[in-house]
Amino acid sequence: MARQLVAGVDSSTQSCKVVVCDAASGAVVREGRAPHPDGTEVHPEAWWQALRSALDDVGGLDDVAAIGVAGQQHGLVCLDEHGEVVRDALLWNDTRSAAAAADLVAELGGPKAWADVVGSVPVASFTVTKLRWLAEHEPEAAARVAAICLPHDYLTWRLRGSRDIADLTTDRGDASGTGYWSPAQGGYRQDLLRTAFGRTPVVPRVLGPSDTAGTTTDGALVSAGTGDNMAAALGLDAAPGDLVVSLGTSGTAYTVAPDGAADATGIVAGFADATGKFLPLVCTLNAARVLDAAARLLRVGHDELAQLALSAPPGADGLVLLPYLEGERTPNLPHATGAVHGLTTGTTTAAHFARAAVEGMLCGIADALDALTGAHPAGERVILIGGAARSAAVLDIAPALFGRTVLLPEPAEYVALGAARQAAWVLHPAAAPPSWATPRTEIHPGRSDAAVRERYASAHGHHLDRPAAHASSTGAR
Numbered sequence: 304m305a306r307q308l309v310a311g312v313d314s315s316t317q318s319c320k321v322v323v324c325d326a327a328s329g330a331v332v333r334e335g336r337a338p339h340p341d342g343t344e345v346h347p348e349a350w351w352q353a354l355r356s357a358l359d360d361v362g363g364l365d366d367v368a369a370i371g372v373a374g375q376q377h378g379l380v381c382l383d384e385h386g387e388v389v390r391d392a393l394l395w396n397d398t399r400s401a402a403a404a405a406d407l408v409a410e411l412g413g414p415k416a417w418a419d420v421v422g423s424v425p426v427a428s429f430t431v432t433k434l435r436w437l438a439e440h441e442p443e444a445a446a447r448v449a450a451i452c453l454p455h456d457y458l459t460w461r462l463r464g465s466r467d468i469a470d471l472t473t474d475r476g477d478a479s480g481t482g483y484w485s486p487a488q489g490g491y492r493q494d495l496l497r498t499a500f501g502r503t504p505v506v507p508r509v510l511g512p513s514d515t516a517g518t519t520t521d522g523a524l525v526s527a528g529t530g531d532n533m534a535a536a537l538g539l540d541a542a543p544g545d546l547v548v549s550l551g552t553s554g555t556a557y558t559v560a561p562d563g564a565a566d567a568t569g570i571v572a573g574f575a576d577a578t579g580k581f582l583p584l585v586c587t588l589n590a591a592r593v594l595d596a597a598a599r600l601l602r603v604g605h606d607e608l609a610q611l612a613l614s615a616p617p618g619a620d621g622l623v624l625l626p627y628l629e630g631e632r633t634p635n636l637p638h639a640t641g642a643v644h645g646l647t648t649g650t651t652t653a654a655h656f657a658r659a660a661v662e663g664m665l666c667g668i669a670d671a672l673d674a675l676t677g678a679h680p681a682g683e684r685v686i687l688i689g690g691a692a693r694s695a696a697v698l699d700i701a702p703a704l705f706g707r708t709v710l711l712p713e714p715a716e717y718v719a720l721g722a723a724r725q726a727a728w729v730l731h732p733a734a735a736p737p738s739w740a741t742p743r744t745e746i747h748p749g750r751s752d753a754a755v756r757e758r759y760a761s762a763h764g765h766h767l768d769r770p771a772a773h774a775s776s777t778g779a780r
């Protein structure tokens with residue numbers, strides 16, 4: 304049989320990446336990418352243009368039999384009755400809907416009620432809170448909204464050449480991050496849409512894991528697509544018990560689980576995955592960009608930042624950086640800012656600051672990992688992916704702060720690969736996705752550095768004790 308090719312798209316926060324793979328083996332044949340605009344609100348047309356230029360970069364889709372799109376989760380795309388965008392999409396890392404989130408939680412009777420109904424307690428990242436914010440703050444725009452969808456739903460729909468809002472599709476993975484779709488019940492909660500928005504706009508049809516959304520205008524099959532974390536799990540072939548940490552714009556820690564989560568503390572989000580199972584996940588707002596900011600401040604590149612960090616002692620002689628540069632989602636401190644503790648004459652060096660930045664970012668993720676594994680016991684090894692996994696300092700320090708062995712799969716775009724694997728699944732429908740070769744993996748043995756974690760926890764406590772921190776955050780529920 305002639306070789307068939309499939310394409311996978313990762314429309315993430317900072318960029319759009321496309322891989323074209325052999326449908327049978329998963330071998331990457333070619334790759335392309337294009338940047339996304341900065342900021343926490345973005346016109347969806349910018350994602351479409353980035354996808355088009357990434358597709359040009361990859362040499363087009365003429366020889367591709369099927370395509371799948373994975374996207375950053377939660378972003379609110381609003382369309383009018385003609386399929387035109389009503390306003391810029393509010394992204395997962397836009398915290399303006401923090402008060403709306405608190406209101407919605409109270410209105411339903413508290414965090415447990417939300418966890419029971421949709422598997423997660425909404426914070427500002429969740430789509431449902433952005434919908435409430437829109438209704439309250441921009442009633443004229445809200446009145447024009449006929450349909451709502453997520454970034455990957457929008458791109459899937461554009462790829463199919465449709466402008467009819469009745470054609471919108473999504474999948475259970477991305478739908479589970481809206482706050483108005485129940486992973487446990489496998490259906491929309493129109494009551495929650497009404498609570499948030501006062502009425503029920505058109506929402507995308509939820510496809511099954513190997514369902515087809517339709518075809519591109521050139522006739523390639525289009526898979527359901529999914530959220531970027533769900534796609535990475537599929538790209539890594541993560542199985543129940545595997546732990547994954549992704550260090551992109553967000554820091555995420557997740558595992559594949561047979562059953563849905565319902566964490567009333569709101570720390571673990573009870574998402575669905577892209578295969579019919581579940582993906583309990585903890586997400587922080589501050590990961591790779593903390594290192595970007597540290598490198599910018601020190602006027603060095605990423606390699607030099609890593610070398611500086613590794614030249615300082617573990618714990619940076621007591622210098623601690625709290626990495627809340629974009630507010631924070633876990634813990635729920637949407638208005639928090641970053642802070643540096645432990646400045647002395649001895650710690651005011653570039654090396655100490657670089658080390659504190661890497662350690663502070665990783666301590667936030669280590670807390671996320673502990674919360675996840677506390678609720679969902681998993682293996683002792685963490686698969687590390689995302690842009691910041693390329694940092695030599697991250698690779699050296701993460702095993703100590705996670706207290707677990709870190710597995711580094713060979714560098715690849717695992718989100719895009721997962722979307723491509725979903726496309727291959729659609730091309731050859733079966734009970735399970737096609738078996739693709741597993742990546743070669745570098746092993747970084749775990750060790751324990753409790754002192755760094757303790758100093759971070761203590762600095763965190765001091766920071767939250769400041770009246771200003773209380774006044775500006777909604778606090779953990």
Ligand SMILES: Nc1ncnc2c1ncn2[C@@H]1O[C@H](COP(=O)(O)OP(=O)(O)O)[C@@H](O)[C@H]1O
Binds near residue numbers: 591605
């Ligand atoms: N060697 C490196 N060290 C640290 N950070 C890096 C390195 N290479 C890339 N990054 C950062 O990784 C981020 C991009 O990662 P990616 O996983 O693609 O993010 P996203 O999926 O959120 O768009 C950028 O912030 C980039 O600066």
Ligand SMILES: O=C(CO)[C@@H](O)[C@H](O)COP(=O)(O)O
Binds near residue numbers: 531
């Ligand atoms: O909000 C979440 C997960 O709930 C984020 O993980 C987004 O899905 C964005 O991912 P990146 O672009 O940072 O990879």
